[in-house]
Amino acid sequence: METTLSAEIRNQFADYLLRNGFRQTQERFAILEQAYNMEEHFDVETLYKKMLDEKGFHISRATLYNTIELLVACRLLVRHQFGTLAAQYEARTKADKHFHVICTHCGAIREIKDDNVRNAVLNKRITKFTAEYYSLYIFGLCSKCKYALKRKNQL
Amino acid sequence: METTLSAEIRNQFADYLLRNGFRQTQERFAILEQAYNMEEHFDVETLYKKMLDEKGFHISRATLYNTIELLVACRLLVRHQFGTLAAQYEARTKADKHFHVICTHCGAIREIKDDNVRNAVLNKRITKFTAEYYSLYIFGLCSKCKYALKRKNQL
DNA sequence: GTTACTGCAAACGATTTGCAAGTGG
DNA sequence: CCACTTGCAAATCGTTTGCAGTAAC
Numbered sequence: 344m345e346t347t348l349s350a351e352i353r354n355q356f357a358d359y360l361l362r363n364g365f366r367q368t369q370e371r372f373a374i375l376e377q378a379y380n381m382e383e384h385f386d387v388e389t390l391y392k393k394m395l396d397e398k399g400f401h402i403s404r405a406t407l408y409n410t411i412e413l414l415v416a417c418r419l420l421v422r423h424q425f426g427t428l429a430a431q432y433e434a435r436t437k438a439d440k441h442f443h444v445i446c447t448h449c450g451a452i453r454e455i456k457d458d459n460v461r462n463a464v465l466n467k468r469i470t471k472f473t474a475e476y477y478s479l480y481i482f483g484l485c486s487k488c489k490y491a492l493k494r495k496n497q498l
Numbered sequence: 499m500e501t502t503l504s505a506e507i508r509n510q511f512a513d514y515l516l517r518n519g520f521r522q523t524q525e526r527f528a529i530l531e532q533a534y535n536m537e538e539h540f541d542v543e544t545l546y547k548k549m550l551d552e553k554g555f556h557i558s559r560a561t562l563y564n565t566i567e568l569l570v571a572c573r574l575l576v577r578h579q580f581g582t583l584a585a586q587y588e589a590r591t592k593a594d595k596h597f598h599v600i601c602t603h604c605g606a607i608r609e610i611k612d613d614n615v616r617n618a619v620l621n622k623r624i625t626k627f628t629a630e631y632y633s634l635y636i637f638g639l640c641s642k643c644k645y646a647l648k649r650k651n652q653l
Numbered sequence: 654g655t656t657a658c659t660g661c662a663a664a665c666g667a668t669t670t671g672c673a674a675g676t677g678g
Numbered sequence: 679c680c681a682c683t684t685g686c687a688a689a690t691c692g693t694t695t696g697c698a699g700t701a702a703c
Contacts, residue, residue, distance in 0.1 A: 366657060366702050387692080403660040408693065416604075421637075424579030429692055444627055447571075455624060463618035464634065469610060472599055475638040479619065482576075483630040521677055521682060541665080558685040563668065584667060 350375045352419065352436075359417035363420075370402055374410045379434050386429040387411065390446060392429035412480060423477060435476060442479035501545065507574065507591075514572035515598045525557055531564045532591050533575060541584040572628060580607055580635070590631060603643035606631035609635075 346367050346445055356375050357361075360367050377394050378385075385393075387407050394400045411432060414420040423431040423440040441454040484492070511530050515522050519563070525559075532549050533540075542562050549555045566587060570576040576593040578586040580600055595616075596609040619632050 362547075362666085364657095366499040366701070368658065370659075374568050401660090404692095405661080405694080406659055422566075423596055426577075433532075444624055444629075446627075447630070451520045458623055460618045460622055463615045464636070467610075467615055467636075469636070469638075471641040472601075472608070472636075473638045473641075473644055474599075475602070477634065479632065479634045479637045481619070481622075481627075481629050481632045482625065483624075489628055497543055519682090523677075523683065525684075556685090560669080560686080561684055564683080588678090 346381050352379060356414070356419060358416060359413070366414065370406055371410050373398075373400055373444060374402065375414060375419065378411070378414065378432065379436075381434075384423055384431040384433040386431055388429065388430075418475060420479070422437070425479060425480070426450060437474050438478070442481065444481045444483070446485040446488055447482050448484055448492065453484055503534050507534060511569070511572060511574060514568070520568065523571055525561055525570070526565050528553075528555055528567060529557065529562065530574065532564070533569065533587065536589075539578060539586040539588040543584065574631070576631060578633060581605060593633070594631050597636065599636045599638070601640040601643055602637050603639055603647065606640055636643075 353372065353375070356372070359365075360371070362463060373394065374390070377390060377398070378480065381390070381393070387404065388410075391402065391404060391407055394402055411420060415422055415432075419435055420432045421435050423433060423443070425431060425443065440488050441456045442460065444453045445451070460479065465474075467474075500615070502649075507528065508527065510562045510647060511527070512522060514562070515526070517563065534551075534602070536548070542559065545566075546557065546559060546562055549557055554594060566575060570577055570587075574590055574616060575587045576590050578598070580598065596611045597615065599610055616636065619634065620629075622629075
């Protein structure tokens with residue numbers, strides 16, 4: 344679990360900071376690294392706890408939010424909002440390769456890969472717009488919930 | 499702008515309420531009707547103001563949230579979360595027919611219809627899951643923002 | 654040295670909740 | 679009439695902001 348962050352990603356952030364007159368702080372790179380080491384999508388609280396528990400690195404939420412905003416702005420992170428909960432983030436490099444299937448009853452989220460869907464979306468030309476990435480959420484019922492609802496005659 | 503709500507939709511809600519032992523109140527049907535009369539996606543505050551201003555009907559936010567939850571549960575409304583703002587809702591009958599294009603810089607949202615994309619998504623079979631509807635968001639830069647950012651050398 | 658960044662705590666806005674009063678079945 | 683709903687106000691949760699101390703450049 345040490346530095347698995349590619350130099351390319353790190354440079355992309357450094358570049359962005361430089362180009363926009365932002366400073367290169369230890370905190371900012373630590374957050375980028377942790378974000379890119381997360382297995383799944385994560386929220387700010389999870390990131391905070393993980394940095395504290397696993398690295399002993401305390402970063403205030405203000406700084407976390409601020410930095411994540413920068414990472415979203417420079418397209419290294421993608422923001423998701425599943426349901427009403429806290430915003431979830433995900434490395435851009437992962438986000439493009441799958442979509443999310445969400446059970447509207449129990450809230451379970453699964454990731455699905457599918458090239459047909461991916462290509463249909465990416466090939467779509469949109470006038471006066473340059474697409475950078477997409478989020479696809481398919482809502483419905485997982486088999487467990489569907490069965491449970493049927494038994495209760497609520498379907 | 500009077501009752502344009504189809505009997506089918508109304509019955510679908512009545513049915514759901516009955517089936518689950520919820521009561522059929524004036525407020526619930528008024529909210530359903532207003533929600534289905536909105537031109538675009540809307541948030542709770544907008545719905546509240548519209549009912550008050552146009553119909554003189556005051557409904558507490560608690561009731562609005564409660565009822566909208568029911569409408570989402572019975573698949574008459576779809577919930578969207580663009581950006582970090584308040585949740586946006588949309589009649590299910592409209593939601594399936596388009597996707598959203600969102601400028602990550604200025605936040606502008608456009609609706610786009612495309613049957614290729616729609617079919618690719620709807621034809622996707624997912625194991626142990628029954629799809630009901632989907633939300634597709636394509637993020638990127640609108641031409642105005644792209645031009646502005648290029649001038650500032652931030653791209 | 655400046656000026657932007659950080660951490661803290663207070664503020665904020667959307668949503669939820671507790672409770673007394675109202676109303677559908 | 680009883681239990682579910684409503685409206686209100688207070689509480690909660692994620693996120694943002696103001697400000698004093700700290701560190702990049």
